[in-house]
Amino acid sequence: MLDLPKIVRVRLNSPSNPLGGHPDADLLTAFAEHSIGDCERAQVMQHLANCGDCREVIRLAQPQIENLIVRHSSSPIAWLSWPVLRWGTLAAFAVIVSVALLTKRHEKANLESRISTQVARSDQQITKLPETKLSSTLESKHPESKNMPASRTAGKTALQPSRRSQASYGAGIAGGVGSGPKNKLTGRAVFAIPSGGKSPPPSLFERKADREQKQVEKDSAPSAASETVTVEAEAAQITDMAEAIPGKAKEPQPKSQNGTAGGTIGGLVANSVPHANQPGREQMSLAKITTIPRWTVSSDGVLQRSLDGGATWETVPVEKNVIFRAVSVVADSVWAGAAGGALYHSADTGRSWTGIHPSAKGAMLTGDIVTIEFTDLQHGHLTTTNGETWLTPDGGQTWQKK
Amino acid sequence: MTNSAQSGIVFSSAMDSVLTELYQKSGAEKFGISQREFNVILEEIGRKYLATNTSEANARELYLSLRTEELALARACACGNENAWETFLIRYREKLYDIALHIAREASAARELADSLYADLYGTITRDGKRASKLASYTGRGSLEGWLRTVLAQEHVNRYRRQKRFVSLDEESEDGTQFAASDPEPVCVVDSRVENATDEALAGLPSEERFILASYYLDGRTLAEIARMLRVHESTISRKLEKLAKALRRQILSGLRRRGMTHRQAEEALEVDVRDLQVDIRQRLAQDSNSPSFPGKKVQARASDGPG
Numbered sequence: 001m002l003d004l005p006k007i008v009r010v011r012l013n014s015p016s017n018p019l020g021g022h023p024d025a026d027l028l029t030a031f032a033e034h035s036i037g038d039c040e041r042a043q044v045m046q047h048l049a050n051c052g053d054c055r056e057v058i059r060l061a062q063p064q065i066e067n068l069i070v071r072h073s074s075s076p077i078a079w080l081s082w083p084v085l086r087w088g089t090l091a092a093f094a095v096i097v098s099v100a101l102l103t104k105r106h107e108k109a110n111l112e113s114r115i116s117t118q119v120a121r122s123d124q125q126i127t128k129l130p131e132t133k134l135s136s137t138l139e140s141k142h143p144e145s146k147n148m149p150a151s152r153t154a155g156k157t158a159l160q161p162s163r164r165s166q167a168s169y170g171a172g173i174a175g176g177v178g179s180g181p182k183n184k185l186t187g188r189a190v191f192a193i194p195s196g197g198k199s200p201p202p203s204l205f206e207r208k209a210d211r212e213q214k215q216v217e218k219d220s221a222p223s224a225a226s227e228t229v230t231v232e233a234e235a236a237q238i239t240d241m242a243e244a245i246p247g248k249a250k251e252p253q254p255k256s257q258n259g260t261a262g263g264t265i266g267g268l269v270a271n272s273v274p275h276a277n278q279p280g281r282e283q284m285s286l287a288k289i290t291t292i293p294r295w296t297v298s299s300d301g302v303l304q305r306s307l308d309g310g311a312t313w314e315t316v317p318v319e320k321n322v323i324f325r326a327v328s329v330v331a332d333s334v335w336a337g338a339a340g341g342a343l344y345h346s347a348d349t350g351r352s353w354t355g356i357h358p359s360a361k362g363a364m365l366t367g368d369i370v371t372i373e374f375t376d377l378q379h380g381h382l383t384t385t386n387g388e389t390w391l392t393p394d395g396g397q398t399w400q401k402k
Numbered sequence: 403m404t405n406s407a408q409s410g411i412v413f414s415s416a417m418d419s420v421l422t423e424l425y426q427k428s429g430a431e432k433f434g435i436s437q438r439e440f441n442v443i444l445e446e447i448g449r450k451y452l453a454t455n456t457s458e459a460n461a462r463e464l465y466l467s468l469r470t471e472e473l474a475l476a477r478a479c480a481c482g483n484e485n486a487w488e489t490f491l492i493r494y495r496e497k498l499y500d501i502a503l504h505i506a507r508e509a510s511a512a513r514e515l516a517d518s519l520y521a522d523l524y525g526t527i528t529r530d531g532k533r534a535s536k537l538a539s540y541t542g543r544g545s546l547e548g549w550l551r552t553v554l555a556q557e558h559v560n561r562y563r564r565q566k567r568f569v570s571l572d573e574e575s576e577d578g579t580q581f582a583a584s585d586p587e588p589v590c591v592v593d594s595r596v597e598n599a600t601d602e603a604l605a606g607l608p609s610e611e612r613f614i615l616a617s618y619y620l621d622g623r624t625l626a627e628i629a630r631m632l633r634v635h636e637s638t639i640s641r642k643l644e645k646l647a648k649a650l651r652r653q654i655l656s657g658l659r660r661r662g663m664t665h666r667q668a669e670e671a672l673e674v675d676v677r678d679l680q681v682d683i684r685q686r687l688a689q690d691s692n693s694p695s696f697p698g699k700k701v702q703a704r705a706s707d708g709p710g
Contacts, residue, residue: 004619004647005654005672011600012612013620025552029544032552034633035467036543040451042609049612053559055621060505060555061548062630 013052022054023047032061109377113330116292293349295334297324303336305350318344318353328372328380333395337369337382345396358390358399365390365399417458420465428470433478433486443477444468447541473542480525480538494550501551505558515561519554596671599657603650611646618643 023031023044030036031044048055294306296313301323304313318324318336322344326337334346336353343356343365358365367384374380381391389402425431425440435443447468448461478486498519503512525533540549604612610632617623617631618639625643629636651672658668 004615005600005651007596007600007672008604008615008650008654009619011597011604012616024539025549025556026539026541026543029548029552032631033544033548037463045613046609049609049616052616052621053563055613055617055623056559057552057555058631059621059623059627060558061552062627063551064500064504 022051028054028057028061032058109331112292113376116294116329116331293329295327295329295350297327297336301325301338303327316350319355325368325370326372326382328374330374330377330380333374333377335372335374335380335382335396337372339368341365341367341369341384343369343372343382343396356396358392358396358401360390360399360401363401365401417462420462424465424468424470428474430470430474430478433474433483435474435478435481440474443473450541451543468542469545470542472546473540476537476540476542476546479523480535482533494547497547498550498554501554505551505554515554515558519550519557522553522557593671595658595661595663596654599654599661602657603653606653607646607650611642614639614642615646615650 027036027040027044031041031048034041036044048058294310296304296306298304298313303316303318303324305316306313319342322342323339324336325339328335332347332349334350336344336346338344341358341364343358344353345356346353365382365384365388367386367388369382370385372380372382378395379391379393380396381389383389391400391402392398393400421441421444422437424444425437428440430440444465448464451464452461475486475489479490499512499516502516502519503509506512506515519536522536525535528534536553540546544552607615614628614632617628618625623631625636625639629639632639654672655665655668658671659665663671
């Protein structure tokens with residue numbers, strides 16, 4: 001405590017013998033018990049400020065602390081007292097509000113990721129598709145695919161069916177996402193594939209895929225070859241389509257449980273978070289959708305972003321001399337995979353990037369990343385050209401190799 | 403309508419109903435106090451605490467704040483009612499000794515203090531042929547137990563003052579004070595501007611802040627004791643004291659600079675030893691005489707009530 005100058009103590013002690021008289025015992029008692037009015041209290045206080053004797057009386061007249069403690073502790077249900085209940089109620093309310101906010105935020109993040117994926121798919125403009133008879137192939141294998149008027153695809157080395165929805169497209173693939181193999185057309189997606197579009201010419205990788213595509217075509221019935229097709233397909237159809245291409249001689253596998261489709265073709269990758277039974281999804285207003293950034297990787301390995309619903313695309317500078325192969329978006333979190341095992345992550349919609357170097361048990365990720373799929377901010381996996389699958393359960397902090 | 407001639411308060415019929423209600427609530431009837439006698443007691447209290455031309459609302463507020471049940475008990479005891487004394491002893495006999503022990507902190511002194519108060523409560527002094535009980539002065543402004551505690555504390559302080567005043571030469575010899583060197587003659591060289599600036603700063607303080615300062619720096623009370631007296635948290639007192647000490651120092655320095663001192667001179671003057679200060683006792687006493695009498699217009703200190 002700060003010391004007081006001695007002169008102050010002396011002058012403070014000077015009027016210690018007020019001649020005006022002392023308050024009687026009743027008033028002092030009422031003062032000590034706080035049972036007098038403000039006016040009288042002020043008078044008593046003024047006297048006490050100058051009278052050491054009365055201050056001493058007030059001090060001595062205070063109830064014993066032990067009595068107060070006993071009185072407090074003897075309360076049988078002290079924890080039910082008003083202050084405890086009050087603060088307890090406040091704390092419970094704060095917890096409830098926090099949980100509600102967290103839940104809402106989580107739902108919002110999921111919704112945004114869904115929207116971004118839908119946007120990435122719904123307005124894909126794919127140009128110059130090599131002729132394909134995949135649709136007729138699918139029709140011959142799966143009668144339900146009759147609902148799909150036409151589909152076109154460019155070649156692809158490996159379309160990987162996924163339990164989660166993943167529809168990856170090369171320099172020209174049409175596809176859609178459905179809510180489930182047996183569901184009605186809830187995940188409808190419409191892809192306009194204009195001829196002579198802006199898409200870059202197929203890369204070497206894509207030409208290889210073309211050859212494989214032709215191999216598939218040998219076993220399938222011929223289909224109409226249109227320059228521009230609009231695809232309206234169920235997820236089951238897309239799943240089958242994705243399975244059909246890499247499977248070559250394989251028999252179509254059972255549809256994924258979640259009824260989602262997946263695939264990767266060429267350098268253009270779009271990932272989505274699955275949605276089962278969400279009939280209102282396609283009712284999202286276009287205005288809202290166009291405000292969400294769209295991501296893509298061009299066929300020549302450039303990471304691109306569109307902020308106007310896909311009308312224009314801008315190159316996102318991440319690092320020089322990197323050939324990107326896949327991109328995955330969950331809310332603001334963007335993952336971009338490139339050749340040579342280069343993996344980059346942005347937590348702020350591409351404003352800043354961090355290089356990630358996955359390793360597990362001394363092994364490093366070295367192969368070209370061809371697919372990336374993040375189901376939420378934490379869980380995701382990627383695949384490489386050498387057949388490796390790397391999983392992370394904590395947003396890229398740690399990795400497991402399969 | 404009741405006209406209280408002595409207090410000058412004219413009570414309406416509504417006030418009469420309040421007095422009747424208070425009488426019934428007090429249980430004075432079982433101690434042999436009639437409604438009329440009870441009203442007289444209340445009027446006496448009104449005369450003591452209310453201004454001459456006070457409003458009926460103020461009177462009503464005062465009467466409703468009284469501890470009428472304890473008031474009836476105390477006044478019945480003062481009148482010598484046996485039932486009342488029986489009740490009083492059952493309630494307060496043990497408590498009185500506990501309180502005395504808490505105040506005196508020594509068993510024999512506590513017993514002596516409590517017995518002395520018992521005598522006063524019973525009324526050993528006679529006035530006009532009647533025993534004058536100290537309980538007759540209880541007005542019910544606070545609890546009866548609190549009042550007993552306060553009265554015991556006052557009695558203890560009075561005894562301490564008397565003992566200090568009449569210390570025998572033998573006791574002084576034992577304490578060594580008889581042969582203590584006399585204080586050196588104060589050197590009256592201090593600038594009066596320091597005292598004036600200090601008085602000015604202190605005069606500007608609210609009474610509660612001055613009370614806190616005096617309790618801590620003069621009486622040596624702990625933060626917890628001051629907090630208990632004011633019923634605030636200990637940390638509140640700590641913060642206030644810190645703030646007050648800084649503000650006082652700043653104000654005094656400012657006052658000294660206004661009186662022509664440089665900052666350095668003011669700092670040095672503030673650190674002057676108090677023994678170098680000239681304290682004008684006459685002036686201080688004159689100031690004291692101007693301090694307002696207590697409480698208000700009516701409550702003049704009575705020698706038997708006051709501690710001094």
